[in-house]
Amino acid sequence: MAAVEIQLPEGFATVAEYAAEIKHVYKQYAHLPNMHIVDFFVTGFWQTLPREWQEYFEASNFELSSLLSLASTGQLDQRAPESLHSYVRAMFHLRLNYHGSPPTDQIEKENHQQELWYFLDSMSPKKKIEVAELSQLVANVASESKCSLVVDVGAGQGYLSRVLAYSSTGLPVLAVDSSPKQQRGAESMQRRTIKRLQGPRAAANGFKWDSERAARLEHTVMHVSLDNASQLAEAAHATAPDARWMLCGLHACGDLSSAVLKAFAESDATAVVLVPCCYNHISETSQEGSVVGFPLSLGMHGTWLGQNALKTACQATSRWDASPEATLAAFRRNYFRSLLHFLMVAQNQIASDGVAPAVGKVTNTELQAALAEIPADAIAHSSADEQDFAVYVLAALTKLDHAWRPTAEQCIACYREHGGAGLRQIAAAWTLKSLAGPLIECMVVVDRALYLAEHCTAAGRVRAFALFDPVTSPRNVVLVAQRT
Numbered sequence: 001m002a003a004v005e006i007q008l009p010e011g012f013a014t015v016a017e018y019a020a021e022i023k024h025v026y027k028q029y030a031h032l033p034n035m036h037i038v039d040f041f042v043t044g045f046w047q048t049l050p051r052e053w054q055e056y057f058e059a060s061n062f063e064l065s066s067l068l069s070l071a072s073t074g075q076l077d078q079r080a081p082e083s084l085h086s087y088v089r090a091m092f093h094l095r096l097n098y099h100g101s102p103p104t105d106q107i108e109k110e111n112h113q114q115e116l117w118y119f120l121d122s123m124s125p126k127k128k129i130e131v132a133e134l135s136q137l138v139a140n141v142a143s144e145s146k147c148s149l150v151v152d153v154g155a156g157q158g159y160l161s162r163v164l165a166y167s168s169t170g171l172p173v174l175a176v177d178s179s180p181k182q183q184r185g186a187e188s189m190q191r192r193t194i195k196r197l198q199g200p201r202a203a204a205n206g207f208k209w210d211s212e213r214a215a216r217l218e219h220t221v222m223h224v225s226l227d228n229a230s231q232l233a234e235a236a237h238a239t240a241p242d243a244r245w246m247l248c249g250l251h252a253c254g255d256l257s258s259a260v261l262k263a264f265a266e267s268d269a270t271a272v273v274l275v276p277c278c279y280n281h282i283s284e285t286s287q288e289g290s291v292v293g294f295p296l297s298l299g300m301h302g303t304w305l306g307q308n309a310l311k312t313a314c315q316a317t318s319r320w321d322a323s324p325e326a327t328l329a330a331f332r333r334n335y336f337r338s339l340l341h342f343l344m345v346a347q348n349q350i351a352s353d354g355v356a357p358a359v360g361k362v363t364n365t366e367l368q369a370a371l372a373e374i375p376a377d378a379i380a381h382s383s384a385d386e387q388d389f390a391v392y393v394l395a396a397l398t399k400l401d402h403a404w405r406p407t408a409e410q411c412i413a414c415y416r417e418h419g420g421a422g423l424r425q426i427a428a429a430w431t432l433k434s435l436a437g438p439l440i441e442c443m444v445v446v447d448r449a450l451y452l453a454e455h456c457t458a459a460g461r462v463r464a465f466a467l468f469d470p471v472t473s474p475r476n477v478v479l480v481a482q483r484t
Helices: 015-029 035-045 050-060 065-073 084-094 104-115 127-145 160-166 180-197 200-204 232-239 254-267 307-312 325-348 365-372 384-400 407-436 437-454
Strands: 149-152 173-177 217-221 245-253 273-275 459-468 479-484
Touching: 015 104, 015 365, 035 325, 035 407, 050 065, 050 084, 050 127, 050 407, 065 325, 065 407, 084 127, 104 217, 127 479, 149 160, 149 200, 149 232, 149 254, 160 173, 160 180, 160 245, 173 232, 180 200, 180 217, 180 245, 200 325, 217 232, 217 479, 232 254, 245 254, 254 273, 273 437, 325 384, 325 407, 365 384, 384 407, 407 437, 437 479
Parallel strands: 149 173, 149 245, 173 217, 245 273
Antiparallel strands: 273 479, 459 479
């Protein structure tokens, strides 16, 4: 078994010790990340919190905006009860310090980024940074592991694949994606990129194109899952029978990340470089005999997170302070959605234990259309917030194509029942829930790192560190495993 290189929080000597602690702490607070915000009022979730927590957040001098700094930095004022301080300290202390990104020669990095002009012009600023950083890391790992083939899983439009194949890294790449449409798009962009690389500007900048470069990149359509991950090894061997090969992926979604790691573990792949994404699409239950996306390792065996908790792991609390208006607006949307569900249950439109329909984002256009349908005199003597809720209810039910339509008076009465206290409760509960997100991500990362280590010899190397800025790219952790 290989050692796992992760910078652990202070007080932990081994990854195994850290894994045991985060499992213990998660069980203690699991009810918070597993809260379903839509059911908040129906289930009376607020009353399940410690009474001293309720009193702290309901105090008249509590500012809603202080939740942003609480989520981003863990800042609580001295009035907060010790039990709440203890929860917040645990959530911040147990977060992994994802430092340890391998140093890159600055000249090499600048040359690489200058060369990437030919590949990055069609990407978003976020994607440009991610592809530039990850392509350099993959190239370095491929060189260290003496790999002559890279299998890029979940390749999508082929952004990463083209950089690896056509830039100076010059790596043969097999780009794998489950969508024929994505493959066609990638091949179209590939042709445009080749045309640009053959052009006068590239030649003037010293870029020498040769026919061999075009053969470095192949695309294939393949549905990869936990049950058939072995087909990645079969595809690699068919592409280059005698080559040392490796796997990579940029923001492979949910169980696809688990499948990539499983393909590495069960094959002769020399290395894997993976940036996972979409923890909410990781499976924890399965039919008898099939495999699941979490947990993978022996070290995390028996751990259960829950789908609501996995969704919580996707929360980017590091962004809250940087986007205060957007965060406060999100609190209000959650409040309206929870109130709508409460109203539907109260009016016998859905069972209290029924599955709440997914409304999604209600657009300004939909809200304006709903406002036009409400008689002006029905909301004339209500507050702006009460009017906004009545409009939201009509817009949401129209979006759902639901036959029932409450009166404006019913909507306003529902809002008045909970009032401003309801918004504060929702915002506080959502913040407490979201604070556990990084811990849940750490549990997934540690599980995957341990799984990789269990399938490498002592001579191997397994690492997990932050590759991107967490504010720009919240899913910024990369897993790297090398067998030799």
